[in-house]
Amino acid sequence: MNKDGFEPKIVGFCCNWCSYRGADMAGTARMKSAPNVRIVRVMCSGRVDPIFVLKAFKEGADGVLILGCHPGDCHYAEGNYKAARRVPLLKKMLEQLGIEDERVRLDWVSASEGNRFTKIVNEITAKVKELGPLSRDEREPNG
């Protein structure tokens, strides 16, 4: 269902200490990646409240990416473990709401992994492109 010309809008929550710096590194090193992810810097992946993800979809995102420090490396010790517990349950709930599993991805990127950041961004962009735009079917009374 790859609509020609469809460019997904993906919101990317990146934690200040690891993944945001990894994104920075990719940028400084001029690594090429799909331009579809709009980055939002948070202090920790554990800061990502499920409501941020819902809001992103409501406001027009086709996908959401959440990147944190590798397990064991979280600057706040446990924040990424919180995300690791939350996100799988959120994905299951979103599936019930018609938002496919591949539209949301939680992963770990360290400050030195610019290439890993790039790889993940390209992967999610390709996946969401294939899925197509998220239906804007919302509340209009007549369906």
Place this chain on the structure above:
Amino acid sequence: MAKLKLALYWAASCGGCDVAVLDINEKILDVAELADIVLWPIAMDFKYHHIEAMDDGGIDVCLFNGAVRNSEQEKIAKLLRAKSKVMVAFGSCACFGGIPALGNFTNRNEIFQRAYVEAPTNVNTNGTFPQTLTQVEEGELELPEFYDTVLTLADVVDVEYFVPGCPPPVDLILKVVDALATNSLPPPGAVIASEKTLCDECERKKEEKKITKIYRPHEIIPDPEKCLLEQGIICMGPATRGGCGQRCILANMPCRGCFGPPVGVYDQGAKMLSAIASIYATDGEEDIARMVEEVVDPAGTFYRFGMSASMLKRKRM
């Protein structure tokens, strides 16, 4: 003080909110002293033409229960808004969508298929479906149009007050009546319930919330003194506004969230999901996957009463 003019109306509702008003028992006579009821289809014979004939603002307070899911309900909501000084979203359906808003997991076509074609007792070889307009021998018959999506009252008209509950408990109803009688309603926009969560009201023993397994209510016999969440039973208490008298908890069953989100929470389901994830006492990927399996119906449980008021409102189809 001249008698108030009071209207009670029901949209996509079950009638429980109207029965709740009758449950104030003899205090109904106090209401009759205070107000002339000008519309109450369950109990009184006033028709739509009586309302249409009224002046705008001729009704002092309208208690509107039920969600909005067809064109007639939207039309009457707008009619009553025009004729009323104060609109109250009465009950969980009008406030958040309620149980009928579970219809937002599906749509008109799917429900249509199930009701008129699939159901095993149907005998419908001609494939007849209800129509918004039907020609019969004598003339034309109309039916309202059904929407794909269930809406809250506030989605279609301005609402001054919200009284949550499925149904609202008698003491909250009397609070509203009292406020009307003494002309002491809170500022518009208020939710007439507690400012705290159900957990604050719940009298069970709360120790440490760390669970390793989730149980469905029929799988175990819970300890009647201990917090249900701590025993692994999903209870919506942490993400639900209080003020209901912990009635379900007292019957040894978990809260399902009918009072809606607490103050400052914009999406009840998201909040509850966070709460459950927070109390998992495990970090291994396998354990987490198992726990996710054990939450058998996250959307249907966390949004049991609140689909219409939720951020996403409905399933994307």
Place this chain on the structure above:
Amino acid sequence: MKRITIDPITRLEGHGRIEIFLDAEGNVANAYLQIPELRGFEKFCEGRPVEEMPRITQRICGVCPGAHHMASTKACDALFHVDPPPAAKKLRELYYCAHMCHSHIAHFYALAAPDFVLGPDADPAERNILGVIAKVGLEVGGEVLKHRAYAQEIQAVIGGKATHSVCGLPGGMSRAITEEERADFEEKAKSMVEFGKFSLKLFDDVVLANEDYLGLITGDIYTMKSYYMGLVDANNKVNFYDGDIRVVDPEGKEFAKFKPAEYVDYIGEHTEPWSYLKFPFLKKVGWKGLTEGKESGVYRVAPLARLNVADGMATPIAQEAYERMYQTLGGKPVHATLAFHWARLVELMYAAERLLELCQDKEVTDPNVRTIPTATPDEGVGVVEAPRGTLYHHYKTDERGMVEKVNLIVATVQNNPAMNMSIKKAAQGLIKAGQVVSEGLLNMVEMAYRAYDPCIACATHTLPGQMPLEVIIRDPQGNILQTLSRNVS
């Protein structure tokens, strides 16, 4: 054709509109009861955990949630192949008798009585529960409110809250009751028995003693010959909570008797385009349209039907009242639609007596009220007699107990064909050429459905669709240029 519209219909549970068409002379050509409401339970319950169904499905109706709660709980027992402990079953039936008391009191006094106590053409501003209390006085009015409150209180203690209880679980109940609670219920039940007698007497004094009303009851415009359906116990006596389903024909002879799981073989549902509410009928007789008599598959449910179907009542005072009713109205079966009101009070009597019996059964305080299900769930049917008729809950689940399919036949829907016919007959009998059609006359047309104590929210738990539409564009020669269609298969 000239038309008279009654919109909305009132003093019942639910939404509806009556359209009456008059011919050129001014007589009634036809009348339609249109139901505009629907919600879709049979679809949106798919994907829900089945043990949540007793809590979800009771939101089909806030006047009879207890009925849905019990039918759903029994369906869950069936699909989990689990047998609750005896105390749980007794506690459920106790709860359920209290529920029947609340519902029948609410209907008779708040919804039906205004027509008889104030008169069918009284001012609408007075023709309601407040008017009834003003007329009968605070003492009597207080007794009415008090006893319905007793019934609600009993349900609230057992179920958490009266409207939308939480106690029903596959395999039992969520809580047992204490001796203190039982003793309190017993006192309330004793008072309820007295109130049952009082209500029957009131009906005697206000309705039966009034020649005009008695004439209305036995008269032709409110009479309809149909089949009848209801639950009966092993002795063929009325039972609200459990039993087999029995059907009798318009002459009162047994036509069928079946178990809950067999209902699909007996009940069919027909659809008309002008109402969202379906039209159930007996499959073995067939759908012959909105017609009366033995050849038509139309059947009725609820109090009069239950009494017609049974061989008697299981408690003494109710049995006496039952015999008196049939004696007065000329033997079984009684086809007079307004007699539903009388039958309802006979049932209130039985519910009160049965409530007292159960309150006095010491086993009802046994703390063991749960059996944990162990079998793999699959499919089950739960049936009870709701205040407004036989109620069927049928669920199919996957091996984890997640709901896959739901079918519900909900009490009042089974009276839909009969209500249509009763309304038409009443309209034809009351509205004649050259007559002024007053508000009171229209109210008397409404009395034709009000006797059934309809619950439209129950009846229309389902949802409708969109009109199939086809547009054909032709050129001047009649050749088709383009066809546009929607929902046309």
